Amino acid sequence: MRIAMNGVTGRMGYRQHLVRSLLALREQGGLDLGDGTALWPEPVLVGRREHALRDLAERHGLDASAVSTDLDAVLADDSIDIYFDAQVTSARAAALRKAISAGKHVYTEKPTDTSLAGALELASLARDAGIKHGVVQDKLFLPGLLKLKRLIDGGFFGEILSVRGEFGYWVFEGDWQEAQRPSWNYRAEDGGGIVVDMFPHWEYVLHGLFGRVTSVQALAATHIPRRHDERGQPYEATADDAAYGIFELEGGTVAQINSSWAVRVNRTELVEFQVDGTHGSAVAGLRGCRVQHRSATSKPTWNPDLPVTEDFRAQWQEVPDNGEFDNGFKAQWEQFLRHVALGEPYERDLLAGARGVQLAELGLKSSAEGRRIEVPELAL
Structure with missing residues (x-):
């Protein structure tokens, strides 16, 4: 499963979501789906600083093609299943709207928007698009x-x-x-x-x-x-x-x-x-x-x-x-990935994120x- 990760050059996006969650899942052989198969996460690192992204990819043995500074191109790629956002708050909502419009499942840090109206709009867009969506509630x-x-x-x-x-x-x-x-x-x-x-x-x-x-x-x-x-x-x-x-x-x-x-x-x-x-x-x-x-x-x-x-x-x-x-972040990633792959119930969605906003x-x-x-x- 290919996962576009935007914001991994920041402390939380890098340490908790990339290293201690998705890369940790790879180190354990993928996510066991309980039917004899394992889900293998493939991170695609997205951001503005190409040199920083390439450094992360090289450091962790990711393919050079798993790096991009063009979010639109990444979202247009049919092989991308999930878009994850750990950017600064002011940049998050616009990127999430693009991902939802592209039909990607979305998983995001909070707050989901700077206003309640915007956060509710995101939840409505995701519902109407029929995608899976989740908000980090790590604690x-x-x-x-x-x-x-x-x-x-x-x-x-x-x-x-x-x-x-x-x-x-x-x-x-x-x-x-x-x-x-x-x-x-x-x-x-x-x-x-x-x-x-x-x-x-x-x-x-x-x-x-x-x-x-x-x-x-x-x-x-x-x-x-x-x-x-x-x-x-x-x-x-x-x-x-x-x-x-x-x-x-x-x-x-x-x-x-x-x-x-x-x-x-x-x-x-x-x-x-x-x-x-x-x-x-x-x-x-x-x-x-x-x-x-x-x-x-x-x-x-x-x-x-x-x-x-x-x-x-x-x-x-x-x-x-x-x-x-x-790790709490990894545990919630596992729940969300099972939700996407198997359709298991999941309540920490964009409406839950709107309650926080x-x-x-x-x-x-x-x-x-x-x-x-x-x-x-x-x-x-």
Whole structure:
């Protein structure tokens, strides 16, 4: 199966989608389809910088013909089955429209578009074209959240009351230390901003684990207004670098999630979710998950005049792996490829991607207007 991959010179497109997903599938002999056959992925690298693409192809033993700077020509090639997009957000929607028009199945990073109207149009175009389509929702496939899902499915929490999430790290300003994220992330005119980047993640995590988001109240902030770009030149940050959100979920659970590129990490992992229920609580990161059952819950008493003598963190128990966890991006690629090859059910489609764009759009509106906003259910 030939897969056009646009955006593989970027960190995520290269490391997670090319190397740790499709090339990893090739290293294991292809994707076992369960009928004695294996699907063999053939990446075709697409982008603007031919020398960079050829370097990647040579480094990983791909044929020189599997490189192109002409997206239109690639999409006109009948041998291409799937188009994958990991470009910058501002370039993604136009390329996806071309791929859908060419009759290619599409798989894409998020957000799928910079507006809800555009994201819904993509979903409608894909439905009308009769193609298979999927959106990356990698965090649901990571060990910590898979363990959390196991706890939910097993009834560990009783009634789930609340979810509290903390995400982020300090992104250097680019003057005295090089920034570890590209400068476009901090320019709204280029599709940047932490709400646009992270709220689509929070939508599918909350929806997939706890229930649909029914309302949002958010405050977005630009804490660091001046940064330095890749050439060391100063620029004004026009996009938000932190967001503080409260989300009501179907069924009554309340979620609070802080997202920031201007916070120093005092957590076990870069993102953690605490889930509190009537029967127990859990703290899950991307890999680990710790729990405390109600039978083992301590009984603290507030007294500011005395030092705390309890080691509260030591009272939590680590959830065992009880299995092997593959790379989350690769696991979702396998699901999507089986969906294309065998027609197996797949729910992480462009409509699901539109829900993420919707939440980001309404989160920014909530912040601008200073009010709580209902999140309507989407349908085509």
